[in-house]
Amino acid sequence: MGQPGRNVMTPLAIAVLALLDERPMHPYEMYQLLIARREDLLVKVRPGSLYHSVARLADDEMVVAEGIGRAGNRPERTTYRITDSGRSALRARIAELLRMPVQEYPIFRVALSEAHTLPREQVVALLDERVEHLSRARADMDALLDWTRGRAVPRRYFVVLEYMRATTHAELTWIEDFAAELGSGAVPWEQFDPGTGERITDDHPHEWPGGDHPEAAPRPRWAARS
Structure with missing residues (x-):
């Protein structure tokens, strides 16, 4: 059993947990909703990576399979729901990201x-x-x-x-x-x-104070976090 927490809280995992916080659904439905809502502008959304993310969240007990269903001649699909630990981890991670700037590298x-x-x-x-x-x-x-x-x-x-x-x-x-x-x-x-x-x-080229031992520019406080 994995340990729920930041190690699996990728941007796609956040999006998946947020969807399941609305209601239980199967991965393909999650994919359709993410595309329809244009959340592919925020995170990379591909069916394979989404299924992998759901599997990792299930391993860490953040989501759990609720049942298997079939619509017409379509393949069977497993519906997942968020667990209490998954909901707590989701809210904690969102709160952390809203509160604290991190150093990104565009x-x-x-x-x-x-x-x-x-x-x-x-x-x-x-x-x-x-x-x-x-x-x-x-x-x-x-x-x-x-x-x-x-x-x-x-x-x-x-x-x-x-x-x-x-x-x-x-x-x-x-x-x-x-x-x-x-x-x-x-x-x-x-x-x-x-x-x-x-x-x-x-x-x-790249002339900088300090000669052979260049003087380091001040490091912003927010740059220490990533």
Whole structure:
């Protein structure tokens, strides 16, 4: 028997337990609901990974099989329900994630931190292209929000869309402003030989205080948690 807790509380496991907190259902029904509710925008949802997640939760006694049923000529399907320990673990994990920021590692941040390895004009063009993608994403979220409001879906069920829309808008605005600064020449940038593409900037690459023993920048308190 496993030990219920954070070791199995993946994003998909949280989504599964939250569905079963509504009512018992079988994994394929969970999959259909997650897709219909567009929760695939929040977690990676594939039938195989969902069935695996349910099996792990069952091993840890967070969910339990309630019965096997068949509809017409369809295969038999096992219905699961959440256990008391599963419900407690779900609520504790959600409370923890709401309360405490954790250090995540979005790949765009890595690209942005190393963008100086590309010529200024190329970075501006790439960021302008990203702005176009983000603008379309924001429009899609607006359409989703209109759809939910038009069907009187309670706001508590789609507040995450409002958050996603707000963060997308904030990223888009920052990138637009930075790309404009970079394009105007206001931001000092690396220089490259147009023939070879080699860096020809005078200062030392990644120049940082401290020489051979670089001074460490302050570590944010939230960065210690992951």
